[in-house]
Each structure stands twice: as C-alpha cells, then as structure tokens.
Amino acid sequence: MDISASVPAIMSSKGCIIERFYDRMFAEHPELRRHFTNRDMRIQASMLTVALASVEAYYSHHFPATEHYLKVLGNRHFHEGVRPEDYPKFQTALLETLEDFFGDQWQPDLARQWKEALELAVQTMLEGYHKVYTM
Numbered sequence: 001m002d003i004s005a006s007v008p009a010i011m012s013s014k015g016c017i018i019e020r021f022y023d024r025m026f027a028e029h030p031e032l033r034r035h036f037t038n039r040d041m042r043i044q045a046s047m048l049t050v051a052l053a054s055v056e057a058y059y060s061h062h063f064p065a066t067e068h069y070l071k072v073l074g075n076r077h078f079h080e081g082v083r084p085e086d087y088p089k090f091q092t093a094l095l096e097t098l099e100d101f102f103g104d105q106w107q108p109d110l111a112r113q114w115k116e117a118l119e120l121a122v123q124t125m126l127e128g129y130h131k132v133y134t135m
C-alpha cells in the first residue's frame, strides 16, 4: 500500500482513528492539552482526518490549492499560539497512531511517505505563519 491508497482506509475507518491520536499525544505531552481546553475533540479529530487527505494530496501532487490551504491552516495555528517546536511531538504521535492502525500494512515505504508528507505539510504551514489572510 502506498500513501494514496492509505487515505481511503483512514477515511473509512469506523471509529475515528484520529480520536486515538489525541489521547496518545496528551499522554506523551500533557503540556499540549492546554491548547484544547473547551474544545470538542470529536470535531477536532474529524477536521484533522479530513486535513490528512490534503496533506497527502499536497505531497503526492503539489496541488496549488492544497499549498494555499496548508499556509492558511498554519496561520490559524499561529493565532492559536501553537509554537513551531510543538510540531515534532504532534508528528511523532500521529505517525505512531497510523502505525497502530495499519498494523502489518505499515511497511517502511508507507511509513517514509507519511513522515515526508507531514514534514512537507508542517514546513508549508510554518511558511503561512506570519502572512496576513483576511477571511
């Protein structure tokens, strides 16, 4: 399985697998929980799940719309007070969640592609940090 084929598997998973991601990230990095006080984590998980499709689309196709989306998303994170040093913790917990979900299908190539895709996404989000976007 490659990264493109893995997206429908993530999208169609019955329990939202990304809800498990936040539990894992907060267990590993309790200091990040403060960003999410009074947030509905089920909604948050579904937004992140959909965003992962854009992360893959930008990695695989470099669509301009996905680049713009990631920059605007980065800008929103800047306004949420998310610091650049928070991203590696987030990325590691997300890769571990995907590894658990895919089990035997989590082969080195798939792991490498998701690692690279998240690195590219975060780099693009950070490029949007200090831009001014009007809604």
Ligand code: HEM
Pocket (backbone or CB within 6 Å): 032, 035, 036, 039, 040, 044, 047, 048, 051, 052, 055, 073, 076, 077, 080, 082, 083, 086, 087, 090, 118, 121, 122
């Ligand atoms: C690959 C990296 C990341 C992706 C793809 C991502 C994705 C998203 C998405 C899609 C949203 C919803 C945006 C919206 O309201 O329209 C969001 C919101 C948010 N993210 Fe991230 N995120 C990433 C990294 C992080 C990190 C490292 C943190 C900090 C711990 C973080 C904290 C937040 C917070 C606080 C919100 C707002 C929650 C809310 O309004 O309910 N994110 N993120």
